[in-house]
Amino acid sequence: MKLSVVIPCYNESDNLAKLLTAYDQVIVRTDIEIILVNNGSTDQTSTQLEQLAASYARFLRVVTVPVNQGYGFGILEGLKIAQGEFIGWTHGDLQTPPGDIISALQILEQHNFSEQFYIKGNRQGRPLFDRFFTGGMSLFETLYFGVKMHDINAQPNIFHKNFYATWQSPPHDFAFDLFVLYSATKANLRVIRFPVQFPERQHGTSKWNTGLLAKWKFIKRTVTFSKSLKYSLIQKD
Numbered sequence: 001m002k003l004s005v006v007i008p009c010y011n012e013s014d015n016l017a018k019l020l021t022a023y024d025q026v027i028v029r030t031d032i033e034i035i036l037v038n039n040g041s042t043d044q045t046s047t048q049l050e051q052l053a054a055s056y057a058r059f060l061r062v063v064t065v066p067v068n069q070g071y072g073f074g075i076l077e078g079l080k081i082a083q084g085e086f087i088g089w090t091h092g093d094l095q096t097p098p099g100d101i102i103s104a105l106q107i108l109e110q111h112n113f114s115e116q117f118y119i120k121g122n123r124q125g126r127p128l129f130d131r132f133f134t135g136g137m138s139l140f141e142t143l144y145f146g147v148k149m150h151d152i153n154a155q156p157n158i159f160h161k162n163f164y165a166t167w168q169s170p171p172h173d174f175a176f177d178l179f180v181l182y183s184a185t186k187a188n189l190r191v192i193r194f195p196v197q198f199p200e201r202q203h204g205t206s207k208w209n210t211g212l213l214a215k216w217k218f219i220k221r222t223v224t225f226s227k228s229l230k231y232s233l234i235q236k237d
Contacts, residue, residue: 002031005101006078006089010068013044015094020056022098027059035061035078040068072176090156100196104158107192115160118189121196123154133215144226147185153177175225
């Protein structure tokens with residue numbers, strides 16, 4: 001298996017059929033697997049997956065997390081069973097086009113599938129306020145950690161499995177993306193960004209980006225994690 005991509009889904013029953021149809025159209029290779037994690041959903045996601053799984057068995061594997069323990073936790077549960085030489089994750093809300101994982105794989109192929117590369121999207125077409133928010137958080141993390149970090153939550157994220165094996169105590173919440181990107185820079189991986197479109201959601205609502213209050217809570221959680229991460233690094237040194 002060359003590539004395993006984890007997609008955590010929490011209450012995405014309205015998106016699942018379109019999501020899997022879209023992946024079915026772009027995955028023409030036999031060495032790519034999609035690991036869809038039902039991350040403690042409370043809607044009809046489980047029922048939908050039971051009905052759809054057999055139709056997409058050529059590339060689909062399903063992991064069920066009975067109780068949601070966070071965005072990062074769901075991804076980690078999927079990565080545990082990943083069989084690919086290269087692994088990673090993306091979102092399941094149809095704001096991250098399935099073709100992006102193929103683009104990421106092609107970039108790796110151009111670099112002879114070197115394990116020294118970390119491939120990550122760079123979101124285009126976002127609202128001005130969201131870009132301002134992302135830019136502010138990126139600037140804070142860059143200054144705080146002393147390494148350049150931009151569009152931290154962009155998808156997809158693809159890397160060699162050996163990098164995953166080096167992680168220690170990754171967070172289980174939305175700080176997961178920050179942890180992995182920072183770890184990649186500290187491991188001296190070459191981070192390659194490529195432009196990805198970021199359209200509006202077709203169904204449902206964001207699980208965290210629901211307004212100013214949600215953004216403020218996200219900022220506080222991220223700053224708290226950043227402090228603990230930096231402290232742990234100091235302790236190791």
